[in-house]
Amino acid sequence: MLTKNGISLLLFGENDTLIWGMPNAERVNRLAQKLEGEVAGTLWVNLAYVFDPQWMQHIRKNPDMVLAVGGTPVLALLSHDSDASALEVSNIPESLEVIEYEQAPLIHNQGLRKLETPFVRRLTPSTVKDIERLSYFGAYKGVTDLLTKYLWPELALVITRIAARAGITPNMVTGVGAMGCIAATFLFYYGYFWTGMAAGFVFMVFDTVDGKLARCTITSSFWGNVFDHGIDLIHPPFWWVAWALGLGTMGLALPSGQFQLVMIVILGGYVLQRLIEGIFIRAFDQHIHVWRPVDSWFRLITARRNPNMVLLFISMMFNRPDLGILAVAWWTLISLAVHMIQLLQAALIKMRGGKIISWLESEEG
DSSP states (O other): BOTTSSSSEESSSOOOOOTTTTEHHHHHHHHHHHOOOOSSSEEHHHHHHHHHHHHHHHTTTTTEEEEEEEEEEEEEEEETTHHHHTTTTTOTTSSSSSEEEOOOEEEEEOOOOTTEEOEEEOOOOOTHHHHHHHHHHTTTTOOHHHHHIIHHHHHHHHHHHHHHTTTOOOOHHHHHHHHHHHHHHHHTTTTTTHHHHHHHHHHHHHHHHHHHHHHHHTOHHHHHHHHHHHHHHHHHHHHHHHHHHHHGGGTOOHHHHHHHHHHHHHHHHHHHHHHHHHHHHHHHHSOOOGHHHHHHHHHHHSSHHHHHHHHHHHHHHTHHHOOOOOOHHHHHHHHHHHHHHHHHHHHHHTTOOOOOOOOHHHHHH
C-alpha cells in the first residue's frame, strides 16, 4: 500500500476488532499518512497489535529496526521487502536491530512533553477498552496544569469515547466548547459568576476532549489546530476583564485606579509570559516548562487560565469574587517574575558555553 505522502506501507494479517470506532488497518493507515519527514524503506505492521503513534515516529527515524513483543514482530522499517516474509513467521533477520518492548525503552515525546515507554498491546475484543484507555492517556501532555492533569481526565475519557463512536469530529467538539467559552464571558460580565464558571468548566473539559479525540482517532489537522489553540490563546483576557467588570453587580466594583492597575498587571503579565515562552523556544529550542524538573512542576500552577480559575473558585466559596481577581493579578505578577528568572538563567548558561537540554531528554539518554 502506498500512502498519500509516498510512504510504502505493508500490513500483515487481518483484524476486525474496532479501536476508537475504526479497524486497526484504518488506524495504521492514518498514522502513516501523518508521518513527517523522509521514510527510506517499507513500514511493516502486524495488525494483531495496536501501538502508540510515537512508536511509528521512532521507527521512522531508525531504518532496519523492529519493535517486538515477546519475540513477535509488531512494527518495522525495512530497507529490503524480502525481510517481510521472515517477519511474518516471527523469524527476525540478524540484519535488523530489535527493540524489545519488555525492556521498557524510554522515548522522549517532544510534542507532548513527556518521557515514557509508549504502549503496545495485542488487539482483541476483550482488550479494546484497556487499549483505548492507554491510547487516551498516551495522548496527554506530560507537562500541563493541575486541573488538566488531575481533575478531569476520567470525565474527558468518557466523552472522548462517546464522540469517537458517534463519529463526532474534533472541530465539532471545539465548536461546542467555544460556545461555552463565549457564554462564560457574558455570564461573568453580568455577575453570574457561578453559572459562568459552570459554562467555563464545560469549555475547559471540551478543550481537553478535542485534542485527545484528534490524537486518538488520528484526525488532527492544521486548521483544527489553529482553531483550537487560537481560542485557547485569545479568550483568557476576555474572561478576566469580564469578571472584573461584573463585580459591580454585587456592589464589589474595584475603585477606578485599582481596576486599571489590576487589568494592566493581568493582561500585560499574560502577554509577557507568552512572549517569554516564545523567546525561550526560539533561543534554546526547548519549551521553558520542560527544561528542568522544577520548571515542569511550576507549569502545574503558573498563571494560566486553569490555575487562575482555581483562585476565582476559592474566592467564590467566600462570596468575594473581588478578592479572586486581585489574587489572579498577584499570581500573574509572581509567575511572570519566575519566568523572567528562568529566561535569564538559561541565557547566562548559554553565554558561558553551556547547553539548554530538557531534563526529559537527559533522562532518555
